[in-house]
Amino acid sequence: xxxxxxxxxxxxxxxxxxxxxxxxxxxxxxxxxxxxxxxxxxxxxxxxxxxxxxxxxxxxxxxxxxxxxxxxxxxxxxxxxxxxxxxxxxxxxxxxxxxxxxxxxxxxxxxxxxxxxxxxxxxxxxxxxxxxxxxxxxxxxxxxxxxxxxxxxxxxxxxxxxxxxxxxxxxxxxxxxxxxxxxxxxxxxxxxxxxxxxxxxxxxxxxxxxxxxxxxxxxxxxxxxxxxxxxxxxxxxxxxxxxxxxxxxxxxxxxxxxxxxxxxxxxxxxxxxx
Amino acid sequence: xxxxxxxxxxxxxxxxxxxxxxxxxxxxxxxxxxxxxxxxxxxxxxxxxxxxxxxxxxxxxxxxxxxxxxxxxxxxxxxxxxxxxxxxxxxxxxxxxxxxxxxxxxxxxxxxxxxxxxxxxxxxxxxxxxxxxxxxxxxxxxxxxxxxxxxxxxxxxxxxxxxxxxxxxxxxxxxxxxxxxxxxxxxxxxxxxxxxxxxxxxxxxxxxxxxxxxxxxxxxxxxxxxxxxxxxxxxxxxxxxxxxxxxxxxxxxxxxxxxxxxxxxxxxxxxxxxxxxxxxxxxxxxxxxx
Numbered sequence: 408x409x410x411x412x413x414x415x416x417x418x419x420x421x422x423x424x425x426x427x428x429x430x431x432x433x434x435x436x437x438x439x440x441x442x443x444x445x446x447x448x449x450x451x452x453x454x455x456x457x458x459x460x461x462x463x464x465x466x467x468x469x470x471x472x473x474x475x476x477x478x479x480x481x482x483x484x485x486x487x488x489x490x491x492x493x494x495x496x497x498x499x500x501x502x503x504x505x506x507x508x509x510x511x512x513x514x515x516x517x518x519x520x521x522x523x524x525x526x527x528x529x530x531x532x533x534x535x536x537x538x539x540x541x542x543x544x545x546x547x548x549x550x551x552x553x554x555x556x557x558x559x560x561x562x563x564x565x566x567x568x569x570x571x572x573x574x575x576x577x578x579x580x581x582x583x584x585x586x587x588x589x590x591x592x593x594x595x596x597x598x599x600x601x602x603x604x605x606x607x608x609x610x611x612x613x614x615x616x617x618x619x620x621x622x623x624x625x626x627x628x629x630x631x632x633x634x635x636x637x638x639x640x641x642x643x644x645x646x647x648x649x650x651x652x653x654x655x656x657x658x659x660x661x662x663x664x665x666x667x668x669x670x671x672x673x674x675x676x677x678x679x680x681x
Numbered sequence: 682x683x684x685x686x687x688x689x690x691x692x693x694x695x696x697x698x699x700x701x702x703x704x705x706x707x708x709x710x711x712x713x714x715x716x717x718x719x720x721x722x723x724x725x726x727x728x729x730x731x732x733x734x735x736x737x738x739x740x741x742x743x744x745x746x747x748x749x750x751x752x753x754x755x756x757x758x759x760x761x762x763x764x765x766x767x768x769x770x771x772x773x774x775x776x777x778x779x780x781x782x783x784x785x786x787x788x789x790x791x792x793x794x795x796x797x798x799x800x801x802x803x804x805x806x807x808x809x810x811x812x813x814x815x816x817x818x819x820x821x822x823x824x825x826x827x828x829x830x831x832x833x834x835x836x837x838x839x840x841x842x843x844x845x846x847x848x849x850x851x852x853x854x855x856x857x858x859x860x861x862x863x864x865x866x867x868x869x870x871x872x873x874x875x876x877x878x879x880x881x882x883x884x885x886x887x888x889x890x891x892x893x894x895x896x897x898x899x900x901x902x903x904x905x906x907x908x909x910x911x912x913x914x915x916x917x918x919x920x921x922x923x924x925x926x927x928x929x930x931x932x933x934x935x936x937x938x939x940x941x942x943x944x945x946x947x948x949x950x951x952x953x954x955x956x957x958x959x960x961x962x963x964x965x966x967x968x969x970x971x
Contacts, residue, residue, distance in 0.1 A: 416778075417777075417778050417779065417780070418780075420774070420777040420779045421779040421780045421781070423774060424774050424779045424785050425779075425781070425785060427774060427789070428784075428785040428788040428789050429788065431788065431789050431792060431848065431849070432789070432791055432792075434792070434800075434803045434804060434807065434808055435791055435795065435803070437803070437807055437808070438807060441807060450812075450813040452813075453818040453819075494698050494701055495698050497693075497694035497698075498694055498695040498696075498697065498698035498699065500694060501691035501692075501694035501695050502691075502695065505687050505688065505690075507688065507691065513699065517698070517699075517702055519958060520702050520705065520706045521902070522954055522955070522958035523706065523710070523951065524905060524906055524927065524947070524950040524951060524953075524954045525908075525927075526906065526908070526926075526927045526930045526931055526934075526946075526947060526950060527710070527713055527930075527947035527948065527950045527951045527954075528709035528710060528712075528713055529930070529931065529934055529943070529947065530716060530934050530940050530943050530944055530947070531709040531712035531716070532709055534712075534940075535709070535712075554701070554702075554705045557698060557701065557705075558702065586690075614796065615795075615796040615797065617796060617797040617908070618906065618908050618909065621908075621909060621912070622935070631796065633798075635798040635802065636909060636912060638802060638913075639802060639912070639913035639914075646807065646813075649802060649806065650803075650807070653799040653802065656796060656799055657794065657795050657796060657799055660794050660796075661791055663794075664790070664791070664793070664794035665787050665790075665791075668786070668790060671793075671853065672854050672857045675854075676854060676895050
């Protein structure tokens with residue numbers, strides 16, 4: 408039942424909420440605006456009206472080969488997420504539909520691996536990668552991102568699979584479906600939304616991962632996180648270009664993120680808040 | 682219902698994820714532990730020898746160590762304070778009837794999707810820069826001397842940036858929890874004449890307590906590992922003023938090429954993270970039983 412609200416109060420709350428929201432969003436908005444300014448305009452003092460030049464976007468591509476780190480980001484985030492799904496789906500399925508005595512312990516243990524500070528294993532990983540020739544390679548970094556996100560993938564899939572009613576499986580079995588038919592015709596259609604949500608959230612997490620991607624790459628496999636970080640010691644006028652590169656780096660994931668608000672809460676709280 | 686057959690099958694299906702995670706957890710950690718007792722510098726890889734507890738002692742007696750622990754604490758607590766209090770306030774605000782709620786929500790959660798280097802560089806250059814940043818423009822408009830954030834208050838500046846990134850997360854989770862509050866309960870409280878303040882203290886806050894716990898614990902895990910934001914803004918400086926434990930280990934290991942020292946620091950970080958993790962596991966575990 409909706410509460411009765413006076414229009415006056417609603418307008419008041421609306422103004423307050425919009426002011427707060429715009430303040431929070433302001434840095435992103437200002438980066439977008441700055442990306443459309445010339446470098447001289449960018450340092451000429453506060454202004455919300457750019458001259459509308461697209462020059463920076465072109466320069467970032469021609470001078471710094473923006474497309475390469477962008478493609479690396481796409482390959483690494485999508486690749487590592489799919490790899491993690493392939494490893495995790497059978498396990499999560501088994502834990503959700505045929506839980507044993509130890510299932511809960513295994514889940515908790517998996518979660519605990521996520522809590523190991525990355526920096527604690529920086530050196531072993533660095534040395535292993537160096538010895539196996541995996542430094543600055545897409546394969547190495549894909550494996551790395553798969554490992555970091557695997558516990559979250561298992562957990563998310565598990566919470567989604569657990570909501571699929573077991574009776575449906577039993578009914579299918581009664582009707583004579585074997586395990587294969589059960590998976591293909593009954594389980595998969597019901598599991599697809601959960602898998603899609605997991606995919607989405609993990610692409611976002613992998614895209615924004617900024618420890619290993621910076622530590623283990625130099626140029627060849629460097630995704631956008633490492634590329635943007637290289638702007639931290641600039642020479643000459645660069646703010647408008649930095650803004651253009653930043654805008655392009657966050658735009659795709661921002662849009663994906665807007666569609667995944669619900670999954671985000673669920674995935675990052677390991678199902679504790681829905 | 683579970684036959685021996687399905688049990689075996691279930692084990693087989695779990696095997697890949699369990700084995701992969703087991704290797705991922707055990708091998709590097711064992712190596713870190715091993716290195717922490719070695720004299721091993723990447724610049725002189727031929728001189729490797731047993732060091733006993735020297736690396737731990739070295740790390741422990743380094744004045745930067747205690748400063749980095751202190752900075753880590755300030756960073757985690759500062760960000761938690763801002764995000765939890767701000768998150769509750771904004772969640773309450775977004776729960777009010779407002780026009781364009783969907784868009785407001787999208788604007789508020791956006792910073793969470795901004796990758797750390799971008800977030801830090803936008804703040805460093807466009808917002809907090811002492812010469813050309815928006816805050817400097819604002820200060821000059823009011824006739825005040827602009828603040829050089831990263832020179833004068835480096836750790837505070839990092840806290841602000843990280844809090845900006847995590848405020849949406851806290852808000853989103855608290856808002857989700859808030860919306861599950863039974864509206865009948867709320868109406869009953871309103872009918873009984875409870876004012877906004879009393880409703881908040883006696884109804885809303887207890888209802889949010891579990892979500893707040895989750896926010897605190899999950900953020901702590903991520904906040905202990907803050908790295909990129911420091912790297913692109915202050916690089917840990919001036920001196921060690923904005924160096925947290927993660928950054929100190931990175932400095933020792935990658936910039937000092939000191940494998941032994943870095944590994945000893947890593948083990949210390951693992952111990953600290955485990956203390957936090959212990960509480961998180963208990964909270965999440967309790968929740969699983971429901």
